[in-house]
């Protein structure tokens with residue numbers, strides 16, 4: 001039976017969710033594991049799940065400084081798509097999209113994956129050229145994406161304003177029909193429950209404060225307020241805090257942490273049939289199954305570890321949304337929040353081994369890692385189990401910042417940073 005520490009905060013967050021057995025034992029961590037995963041977001045929990053399911057490694061603990069899914073996984077706006085420009089990224093994000101399509105069945109937990117289509121608007125000739133380049137590159141890689149006119153965009157998304165008289169008229173869009181949204185915290189809970197059922201321990205309220213190494217340089221375990229926990233291998237999936245964790249072994253990581261925020265409107269009846277994004281006016285929007293319009297934009301312009309953000313960003317975002325969707329002008333904002341995203345220099349993730357034997361990392365997803373969760377966790381588990389990169393994640397090593405083989409997806413990140 002898997003062991004849990006289950007603080008009151010998490011019980012509140014899970015809100016009596018019917019699938020979550022609240023009577024599960026509260027436990028301290030064991031003294032020794034084959035693998036310790038740092039970070040109980042989707043990527044860390046998923047890594048533990050695939051380690052158990054696909055590699056038979058079940059003596060695994062996932063440690064989190066807060067509650068599971070309380071990081072970016074539970075704060076993001078859940079846009080899922082795989083329309084990235086470069087071959088390496090297309091393979092990685094499409095691998096994730098393939099897994100999304102079977103995830104609820106695999107976990108026996110409804111992650112509410114909804115392939116309602118993701119539309120990226122173009123407002124200028126430059127936008128159109130960039131979008132078409134993406135569409136062509138995607139199709140060569142077998143990733144669905146198509147160019148549609150402004151009128152077709154309006155047919156697909158009736159609330160969209162395609163009037164020629166606005167400041168940035170819509171002149172067309174790239175549409176990925178396989179893209180969509182999912183329920184973010186269900187992804188964390190689904191992976192947690194499925195990993196726990198296979199014997200993985202999930203220990204909340206347990207920050208990793210140090211990483212110890214043996215005389216030969218290999219990792220030996222982690223320090224926590226609950227004591228030292230021995231580990232043969234350590235997998236770090238601590239988005240937003242990667243540099244802090246890596247400093248524990250003296251590694252300087254090419255990562256900067258920025259606040260990224262979002263907001264929701266009061267709930268209304270279904271009105272937005274798809275996801276709409278615009279890089280030019282700098283806003284994106286969808287509607288959750290609860291009825292709230294889910295709205296966001298870019299990161300703040302300064303580095304910070306604060307899980308909030310500047311109000312001016314929200315003001316600009318809402319102004320853009322009101323121009324694109326005048327029918328939403330009279331809606332009220334229900335709440336706003338922020339997360340801390342970790343940006344790598346080329347805006348692509350870093351997945352794989354580190355210079356420290358037995359230490360693995362999964363970070364740098366920046367503003368776009370939710371969509372990657374199943375794929376990222378799947379290749380990460382392989383890497384940890386076999387001590388070698390999965391073929392799909394092999395190009396995403398830390399080493400590329402030394403060799404210069406960058407995968408510059410800054411345009412595909414789709415939100416400004």
Ligand code: FAD
Nearest residue numbers: 039041042043065071072073076077079208339369370371
């Ligand atoms: P997280 O879910 O952040 O998990 C990391 C965990 O590590 C946290 O729970 C944290 O508490 C823990 N941790 C940190 N340090 C320690 C430590 N020392 N010891 C123990 N635990 C530690 N992506 C998309 O694809 N689509 C979107 O629409 C989208 N929208 C976003 C909107 C917002 C407002 C934000 C903030 C992000 C958005 N993202 C989006 C990005 C996405 O949320 C992240 O890339 C993804 O969720 C990262 O998942 P993760 O599991 O790696 O990290």
Ligand code: PYC
Nearest residue numbers: 079367368413414415
């Ligand atoms: O990566 O598609 C994305 C995204 C949308 C909002 C934040 N990230």
